[in-house]
Every structure is written in structure tokens, then in C-alpha cells.
Amino acid sequence: MESYFELKKNNTTIRTEVLAGLTSFLATAYIVVVNPSILSQAGMPFSGALTATVLVSFFSSLMMGLYARNPIVVAPGMGLNAFFTFSAVLGMGITWQVALGAVFWSGIVFLLLSVFKVRVLIVKAIPRPLRYAIAAGIGLFITIIGFANAGFIVPNEATTTGLGPLSPSVLTFLGGLFLMAILIARNVTGAILVGIVLTTLAAYPLGRWWATDAAPLISWQGLLAAPDFSLIFQLDLINSLQFAVFPVIFAFVFTDLFDSLSTFVGLAEAANLTDEHGEPRNVGRSLTADAVSTTISGLLGSSPGTAYVESAVGIEAGGRTGLTAVVAGVLFLPFLFLAPLLSMIPAIATAPALVLVGAFMVRPIVRINWLKMDEAIPAFLAMVLIPFTHSISQGIIWGFLSWAVLKVATGQGRSISPTLWVIVAFCVLALVMQSH
Secondary structure (H helix, E strand, O other): OHHHHOOOOOOOOHHHHHHHHHHHHHHHOOHHHHHHHHHHHHOOOHHHHHHHHHHHHHHHHHHHHHHHOOOOOEEEOOOHHHHHHHHHHOOOOOOHHHHHHHHHHHHHHHHHHHHOOHHHHHHHHOOHHHHHHHHHHHHHHHHHHHHHHHOOEEEEOOOEEEEOOOOHHHHHHHHHHHHHHHHHHOOOOOHHHHHHHHHHHHHOOOOOOOOOOOOOOOOOOOOOOOOOOOOOOOOOOOHHHOHHHHHHHHHHHHHHHHHHHHHHHHHHHHHOOEOOOOOEOOHHHHHHHHHHHHHHHHHHOOOOEEEOOOHHHHHHOOOOOHHHHHHHHHHOHHHHHOHHHHOOOOHHHHHHHHHHHHHHHOHHHHHOOOOOHHHHHHHHHHHHHHHHHOOHHHHHHHHHHHHHHHHHHOOOHHHOOHHHHHHHHHHHHHHHHHHO
């Protein structure tokens, strides 16, 4: 273990790595609850989605630790799960089996891009302001989902959306939101997970003590059960290759690529996990591990896996090698048997987590030069169209198209690389396919 993970070279110990792995796990464990709650809205069984989430998190983090040797947890990604449920299944009307097929094929594409190093060309071609804006737009999208799940915002004929009634359940959500925000602001380890548990406990009296909420939100379903493997290999590989599904695959590939790259770069800069050229350490292997994670996600029955920026918490605790990721991955396994307990957690308990994850994801917009309008406007369109259209792919498409139009119109067409023109062409093709 000492020689494989190069503990001395990285100035760390087994004890430090184990504690860092536990810390990273606590920071990311909320996905075990939140991911099934989102995927179940697409018609997938909660217990099956929970099993898939745990298996993806375990195998992906293990691969990141053993193959890429980086202290980064990999699990089903926030934003990608929202796109899977609300854009692909509920928005476009495809079945969740076809959506799982799209996840698998996007992983294959991502893997090919990584193996043949095409990803380097794509990364260099994508304007940074669009990367930042898309990340922020996904954050706003997740926040809206959180508010809607809690009943804090509701449909309104006059204004499209409006404030919902301040019922006991909404007040409980707000209490959970402020509690979770306080824990995060005070840098409490596992703040989101602690907030979900405490909000669930606070939600228990609803429907028992208040007549306005007629049915109890929580009822005891038991503690343990055998894992539900019903979603494994349920993907539809054939129908997911229809032209109508290509925009979904396109969005998965690009969102996963942006997400993982920005995470690797950000964590490498924060923790000095760089090679002799100043690049993120083992970035090629890390991207390959991320691509394999997305591929197995489709096979196991989950939205795509991706690197988690919350891994920074474990890195701050001293994690420097892949052993941190291995420990975190193993800690996911006990949740395989806790489906009855976790299924009790109501939407108002997971909703604060969705809202506050949005707050983390809008951070990059400070890096956009809002005074340079030929870049600010495309970034703005990408950012706002994701939540307004409830479609990540629409934000990506119109962000790229408006970038190309404004650069050409302002005499800067030569600044657009051939690779970016290819991406723009795919955006146009996606719009054409959607119109049919």
C-alpha cells in the first residue's frame, strides 16, 4: 500500500488517508438519498435507484483511487441526474430505459474522446465563459427543482411561477434550509447529510399534529432490506440510438466533460495536485475513470457518474492519494441494505440540499468578464436558458450558437477554432432533430 499509493512521496500516512476518505464520504454521502429521490420521479423504483447509486459510487471511486490514484470521489452527478429526469424523461418524453441507454452511449463517446485524446481539442475549443455559465445554469436549475419539490414555489397562471402557501411542510423545509446553510457556513463536516437527517426528524409530526397536512410525510418502513438489483441491465441500447435521442447523448457528454474537467482543475489548483508541467495530476487516467463511471452508470441503472468537487473537503483533511478515494468508495457499500430507512426521507428534507448545491455551482460566474458583451451575452443566455427551459441541452446549444454569431458579427470569426465550429454544427443539428 505504501509503495502503490506513494504515501511517503505525497507526505501522508495510512491514518491520514483513511480519515480523509471518511471526511470525503460524509461530504458526498447525501447523493445516496438525493439521487434516488430525483430518479424515482422518472418512474424508476427508489430502492433500485438507491442500489444503482451505491454501486456506481463504489466502483467509480474505487477506480479513481486504484487506477488514477487521485483522492477524488466519483458518484452520480448533481445536474446530470436532473437532466436525466426532468429534461430527457419528463421533458422529451423518452422512457427511463432509453435514457439509461443514452447514459451508456455517452460514456462510450466520452471514453473514446479520452482514449484518442480528442478531449484535449474539445477542452481547448470551449470558451471558458461558457464553461462557467453552464455550470452556474445547472446550479440554478437544481435550485428551482429543490424549491418546487418543497412546494415553496408553485405554478402561477399570471406569472408562470409564484410563492406557494406557507404550510407546515413548507415551513419545515425553510427550517431545514436555514439549518443546513448554517452548518455549511460553519464548515461542519457532512453538513448536508446532517441537515437532511434533522429535517426528516422535524418532518415526522406533519400530518399527525397539523390537520393542514392530512397524510403523514413519514411512516416507518423498516430498517434493512436486501439490495434491489431490478435496474441492472435495464437500459435500452437500440432505441437510445435514434436521432431524437442524440441531443440527450450530446448533452450528457458535454456536461460530464465540463463538470469533470473543471473539478479536476479546481481540486488540483487548490491542493497542489499537479504534475511537473503544472497540469492536474494523472488527468488522462482521471478522465478515463470518469468515462468508465458514466458507462457503468447506464448498465447499473443510474444517471452518469462524475467527479465530486466535495472531494475538496477530504483533500483539506490531508488526503493526497488514491487511498482516500478507495476508503470513501468502500464506505458507500453499507447503504445497499438501507433502502427502507432511506425511502422514508421526504422531499422537503432533500430539497434544501438541492437549493444549496445550486449555491455551490454558481461560484464560477465571478470569472466571467461581464463588461465584454460579445462574451457576456452568450454566457448569460447559456446560464438562464438552462433553468428557464428546464433543459441543460438548450442552454448549451444556445450558448454556443450565440457565441459564434456574436464573434462573427464583431469581426472576430477567426478566433473560433475548427473544433468549435464542429460543436456549433452539432448544436444546429440537435435543433433540427428536436424540431422533427
